[in-house]
Amino acid sequence: MSLHQRILSEVEGRILSGEWPPGYRIPFEHELTDQYGCSRMTVNKALSELVKRGLIERRRKSGSYVSFPQVQSAVMEIHDVKREVQALGLDYAYRLDERKLRKMNAADAGRIDLPAASRLLDITCRHFAGGRVFCLEERLINLIAVPEAEMESFDTVAPGSWLLGKVPWSTAEHRIKAVAASRQAAQALGIATGAPCLVIERRTWSGGAPVTSVRLTYPGDRHELIAEFAPSAAG
Template sequence: MSLHQKILGEVEAHILSGDWPPGYRIPFEHELTEQYGCSRMTVNKALSELVKRGLIERRRKSGSYVTFPQVQSAVMEIHDVKLEVESLGLDYAYYRDARSVRRINAGDGGRIDLPTASRLIDITCRHFAGGRPFCFEERLISLSAVPEAEGEAFDAVAPGSWLLGKVPWSTAEHRIRAVAATRPAAQALDIAVGSPCLVIERRTWSGGAPVTSVRLTYPGDRHELVAEFQPSAIV
């Protein structure tokens, strides 16, 4: 076994065993060079292979870090972000940024189909995975459909989790887009303005009445969508 293969194997073992969890900074190249008594080129070759395998990422002027697993979401399901994070084996955290009760206005731009002067809750919040920003949520909730939401602060529970347990939905619509991070999204996700993001916009109805509209923004390198389907019957 060559020295570069030994370094590759031992670093990979630390990652796959969980000794070095997602977000862990692995030793700097010069530290590995001293540890293994080899050239920096040998260490760089091993680390480059780990980058190709998706196990580490290099951050300019900061070092190399164990990557976070890429989450997969089913396109045709309404999923709970908390369960999404926990399925990756990472600690989940939630933080509510803002909540207000207001009338619908022209700036809502068709996000939720409610009559003029309808009252709604406007809420923004963040979801974290392993201490790292995971998803930025912007949501509107119709108070005519869910009047009890007015008494919920959403300090301890995310609105999506709360709604799934409270309101049966009959119809949902998903829109999926690749976008450049806006300033609010970039600040919430701790990424640069203009970074590639995946946005899922979802509207739900119950018995024909609009319930909620949500925009979920994910860093583009940490999320993918999956759809399973079968061929239609041949007539």
């Protein structure tokens, strides 16, 4: 584990365990620099990632503090696609299209935060509902965090279902986009190139270490997102 990952993991662990509660001031960057014997840049990179995850907030001339829960933030669960399909009352099927072991390259940098040349498992598969393609799944698995994935074929079990049963996750990030289907995605989904699609990109971490990054592409006319929420007590 790199020093940046170690700082990230240890600070995140103190926050998630409650040792550093909401409103707690994180040690100043120069204090963490002295504690870990590293550069200011390394500390800044770790804290910046925690800001992105919503765990800390930076206050000008005051420092960094553990964030209070944001009432307006939506919380999304990590669902098993198989269960999503079965909840619709449709027959579920799964098909593995490609599985390859490889090293991380420049194109992966925006998807999973790992050192260059880290070993990955790159999986492309599809989920079916009632005989039609439900979604296209493109997933990267960090083999440092999940070494046992290297021996799993994923011929009959989807990687998302497998990971949910194997690796506890501590943090997740969702990004939702509307896109026009690329030629490759259109062919996999059985739709026209340029057709509207819903894309959910999700990254998960366990104790600060990246576990997986997945891109789920759904035909736009076959999927919707529903969020349930209630007024806050202060409202």
